[in-house]
Amino acid sequence: MRNAEITGWGKCMPPNVLSNHDLEQLVDTSDEWITSRTGIKERRISHVEASELGAVAAKRALAAAGKTAEDVDLILVATCSGDSIIPATASLVQKHLEAWNAAAMDINAACSGFVYGLVTGTSMISSGGYETVLIVGTEKLHYIMDFTDRNTCVLFGDGAGAVVLEATEDDAGLLASDLGIDGSVGHILEVPVDGSHGDRTHPDPQMCGISMEGQEVFKRAVTKMGESSTISLEKAGIALEEVDLLIPHQANVRIIDATARRLGLDEGKVFVNIHSYGNTSAATIPVALTEALEQGRIQPGSLIVFAAFGGGLTWGSAVYRWGKRIEPIAESDAQLPPTDLTTMDLLQPNFDFFGLPEKMA
Amino acid sequence: MDRNEIAERLTGVLVSELGLEQDKIKDEAHFEEDLDVDSLGVVELLMALEDEFDVKIPDEEAESIVTVGQAIDLVQGKLGG
Numbered sequence: 001m002r003n004a005e006i007t008g009w010g011k012c013m014p015p016n017v018l019s020n021h022d023l024e025q026l027v028d029t030s031d032e033w034i035t036s037r038t039g040i041k042e043r044r045i046s047h048v049e050a051s052e053l054g055a056v057a058a059k060r061a062l063a064a065a066g067k068t069a070e071d072v073d074l075i076l077v078a079t080c081s082g083d084s085i086i087p088a089t090a091s092l093v094q095k096h097l098e099a100w101n102a103a104a105m106d107i108n109a110a111c112s113g114f115v116y117g118l119v120t121g122t123s124m125i126s127s128g129g130y131e132t133v134l135i136v137g138t139e140k141l142h143y144i145m146d147f148t149d150r151n152t153c154v155l156f157g158d159g160a161g162a163v164v165l166e167a168t169e170d171d172a173g174l175l176a177s178d179l180g181i182d183g184s185v186g187h188i189l190e191v192p193v194d195g196s197h198g199d200r201t202h203p204d205p206q207m208c209g210i211s212m213e214g215q216e217v218f219k220r221a222v223t224k225m226g227e228s229s230t231i232s233l234e235k236a237g238i239a240l241e242e243v244d245l246l247i248p249h250q251a252n253v254r255i256i257d258a259t260a261r262r263l264g265l266d267e268g269k270v271f272v273n274i275h276s277y278g279n280t281s282a283a284t285i286p287v288a289l290t291e292a293l294e295q296g297r298i299q300p301g302s303l304i305v306f307a308a309f310g311g312g313l314t315w316g317s318a319v320y321r322w323g324k325r326i327e328p329i330a331e332s333d334a335q336l337p338p339t340d341l342t343t344m345d346l347l348q349p350n351f352d353f354f355g356l357p358e359k360m361a
Numbered sequence: 362m363d364r365n366e367i368a369e370r371l372t373g374v375l376v377s378e379l380g381l382e383q384d385k386i387k388d389e390a391h392f393e394e395d396l397d398v399d400s401l402g403v404v405e406l407l408m409a410l411e412d413e414f415d416v417k418i419p420d421e422e423a424e425s426i427v428t429v430g431q432a433i434d435l436v437q438g439k440l441g442g
Binding site: 037216 | 378399400401404405408420
């Protein structure tokens, strides 16, 4: 049966680091508090737009798949912090890649965007219309990070990951998936004013940043990631014991631990890299997948569960059987342009717009 | 279900879900100060209690829970005891 298989993978993390110690200089927090509550030690702050991060990750994924940009017939970009509304970030990624044979569109399911994209891309291939689909999760979340809100400004970061999906007749690819959303509680994790319902004549900066009811999100994330994973496993006819690796959305290590515990999954089967990057929304899963491959955590035929949760409130999970190849075919020399700007230089526009963080005020 | 039985099952949840030491779990023990369970830990505990006792704990009520005894009383109230 025709399915779709991940044949290439790549990530692009911008070079500038924002550590917990840096944040201690800005807001009333501590490395110990952030680490124990979230698992995060540092995050990256990008000097380029989401489309450029995504394009570099995509070039690396294409090289890993042994493909060129001309081979791509569809680009799906999962993002909630893209360059512009029109054109879509996918359009800009296409331009950077010169992938002139591809259709392209954005998917905004916030932190669940990559799982939504994986399901969409697989369906587009399985139904016969497309052969080679590029799925990119890319975020420049620091644009909407309000450093006057110490509860949210420690959580997020920038970055991008990408995979190449190709048609296959092998026993590999998506076995089952589950996607969902509860629009009635969308307000508990939101960027209130960044659309037609906003008052652009009297903009309130605080309403333009990420606002979140942390404990509400925590409860729903743990419940839904677990429930959704169970549903996908049942649909696939796979027992939990057969799962080799859970690659969860990296929002908070406490959410990941609680989800794994509720599922009854051994800690050693859960991939965690949140300490290095924080929550990069739609980028976390393709970045984590790339690192899992680099670290030898995935073998030919491995059974992987992807699970995510995010603004919307969206959630999604997918049971995926890895194919034969775990090594990249080639490596790309694509790099971001260098920058002389410091992390604080890059954050200055945030301070100017949202207000100074409490320790600078 | 009497209070002792609730306390026993709640202790079991605290040990298995939050990894606490059984002999530190007393009625008067304060989650944050005595047991090193932070606010997210209390949220995790209440989620586990909802499953264990098949009750619903609204967020407004959850916010007031700071000691083990209060958690037991809350569950007992929910069970109509």
